[in-house]
Amino acid sequence: MSPTKQDLSYEERIQLAVKWIQNSQHLVVFTGAGISTESGIPDYRGPDGVWTRRDKGLPPLKMKMTMDQVQPNSGHEAIVELQNRGLLKFLISQNVDGLHLRSGISSEIIAELHGNRHLMRCLTCDRQHPKDYLWDSTKWGNGYRTSPIRDNQPGCPACGGRLISSVVNFGDPMPQKEMDLAQHHSMAADVLIVIGSSLAVMPAASFPLIAKENGSKLIIINHQETMYDSEADLCFHESAGATLQAILSAINE
Structure with missing residues (x-):
């Protein structure tokens, strides 16, 4: 040393x-x-x-x-x-x-x-958005990449693509x-x-x-x-x- x-x-x-x-x-x-x-x-x-x-x-x-x-x-x-x-x-x-x-x-x-627990990421355009303004976890769950899509969950405000939690879990890219x-x-x-x-x-x-x-x-x-x-x-x-x-x-x- x-x-x-x-x-x-x-x-x-x-x-x-x-x-x-x-x-x-x-x-x-x-x-x-x-x-x-x-x-x-x-x-x-x-x-x-x-x-x-x-x-x-x-x-x-x-x-x-x-x-x-x-x-x-x-x-x-x-x-x-x-x-x-x-x-x-x-x-x-x-x-x-x-x-x-x-x-x-x-x-x-x-x-x-x-990732960031306060942000959602769009799978289509890759933009990130504040979670608090878009996502109700009591209705749509955690929104992880592997989570099932639920009825009426919001899409990306920019392009309409699927939003997921930006948090990278084990096995995620x-x-x-x-x-x-x-x-x-x-x-x-x-x-x-x-x-x-x-x-x-x-x-x-x-x-x-x-x-x-x-x-x-x-x-x-x-x-x-x-x-x-x-x-x-x-x-x-x-x-x-x-x-x-x-x-x-x-x-x-």
């Missing part, structure tokens, strides 16, 4: 991350479920994650609030600040919670690879537009920051490696070790929100 990852203090790692971010021409952020745990949403592969507990024969932890009550946290807000300062060029997310868009990220610079954008920006990145992802779910987890293979610096911020820590130029196993806020504070200085 390189001295950068093994020997530097937390503060020294923060300062190095700041240097790379400030000097970057194409900063890309890649987020997983771990960025939303500080908002109260369980992750998947942490010590009490959904899949971890399932594999132990345990039920998932009960959330202390409903999904509609969940709010963006300091990690989401730090990414918005990087956007507002013109540093962040693109955001790739595995999350379906919609917190990035709610926090203020522009829809023009995000690829939500696994990945959204091509979002995959193409993620591929393009990963190849263009000169600094890519992974936040809150175990990097265990393919094909999404391939994008940080694509960036690294194309010469990008790779920073991983995740409570647990990932299988790609050895590929990273910097690793933080501290809190995502606190680490991102520390990076912003150092940029301000």
Whole structure:
């Protein structure tokens, strides 16, 4: 393991991350479920994650609030600040919670690879529409790709095509537009920051490696070790929100 990852203090790692971010021409952020745990949403592969507990024969932890009550946290807000300062060029997310868009990220610079629970997608024209204004789940169910078509369910306001939930379930095809954008920006990145992802779910987890293979610096911020820590130029196993806020504070200085 390189001295950068093994020997530097937390503060020294923060300062190095700041240097790379400030000097970057194409900063890309890649987020997983771990960025939303500080908002109260369980992750998947942490010590009490959904899949971890399932594999132990345990039920998932009960959330202390409903999904509609969940709010963006300091990690989401730090990414918005990087956007507002013109540093962040693109955001790739595995999350379906919609917190990035709610926090203020522009829809023009995000690829939500696994969809968004608040959006419906048209199978014909691929446009996305707010779910709340179009879809009544009590009448028409979840509207997943594999769900049966129900009587009188609405069509796409733009073309009349079939609307489905934008959430990508196991076995569903990945959204091509979002995959193409993620591929393009990963190849263009000169600094890519992974936040809150175990990097265990393919094909999404391939994008940080694509960036690294194309010469990008790779920073991983995740409570647990990932299988790609050895590929990273910097690793933080501290809190995502606190680490991102520390990076912003150092940029301000």
